Amino acid sequence: MTECPECAARVDHHDKILGEVFPCRDCGTELEVAATEPFSVQPAPREAEDWGE
Numbered sequence: 354m355t356e357c358p359e360c361a362a363r364v365d366h367h368d369k370i371l372g373e374v375f376p377c378r379d380c381g382t383e384l385e386v387a388a389t390e391p392f393s394v395q396p397a398p399r400e401a402e403d404w405g406e
């Protein structure tokens with residue numbers, strides 16, 4: 354079982370696919386599936402959002 358890197362909540366990887374981005378159900382951190390065998394996640398990189406000025 355994999356844990357959320359932010360809050361250590363258990364991450365359910367059922368039906369997750371490589372590269373999928375999903376929010377942690379506990380802390381809401383966006384997580385990206387970094388590998389499936391074995392399953393691991395990393396905080397999803399914050400895409401270059403246009404913050405505007």
Ligand SMILES: [Zn+2]
Pocket residue numbers: 357358359360361362377378379380381382
């Ligand atoms: Zn979390």
